[in-house]
Structures are given as C-alpha cells and as structure tokens.
Amino acid sequence: MELIEGLYLVTTTVLAGASVTLLAFAVSAYRSSGRTAMAYLAVGFGLVVLAAVATPVAAFRTSFANPQALLLVNTGLLAASMALVAGSLAVYEPGTREFVIPDSELAQIQDR
Secondary structure, eight states, X not given: OOXXXXXXXXXXXXXXXXXXXXXXXXXXXHHHHXXXXXXHHHHXXXXXXXHHHHHHHHHHHTTTOOHHHHHHHHHHHHHHHHHHHHHHHHSOOTTSOSSOOOHHHHHHHHHO
C-alpha cells in the first residue's frame, strides 16, 4: 500500500468515526425530543457515514479505476447530507423547550 492510500484510509476512518458519533448524538436527541430537526440531522450524518465508508471500499475494490465516478458519488452523498443538515435548521421549531421535563417535575424545581 502506498503512503497516499494509507493516509486516505486514516482520514476516512477519522471522518467516519466522528460522523458516527454525531449520528449517535442526533438519534439520541431525536428519541428524547421527537423533533423533526433531529431526524434530519440523523439522516444527514448517516449519509456522511455512508460516503465515508462506501467510497474507499469501492475505490480499493476497483483499484481506483474510475476516480471521476468515485468523486461524483462521494460528493453527491456529501451534498445530500449537507442539505439535510441545513434543512434541520429550516425545520427547527422555535419556541419549543430545549429540555423535555414533565410539568410536574418542573413545578417541583421551580418551587425550591
């Protein structure tokens, strides 16, 4: 394996790991809040993970035979993911509570 290929694998692994972490946070936030914005984030970060994993797998399987196609698919997945991340800002429900606390517990906290 050449140095550039090794560096490609290292940077791709870092990208995939960071994206999986962000995906887990977004899924957890969606489960706890039910916000549509968090679902958009989760799908967006999921596409980043898909791009980070599928592109090098395809590249090494084809011996980098068609780099234009690899770049097109990678960029397409990343563009779709960024559109979803931006969309999460557009569908954010302003005025909703940041923390989901039942009213009974909130009243107890406020009484103290």
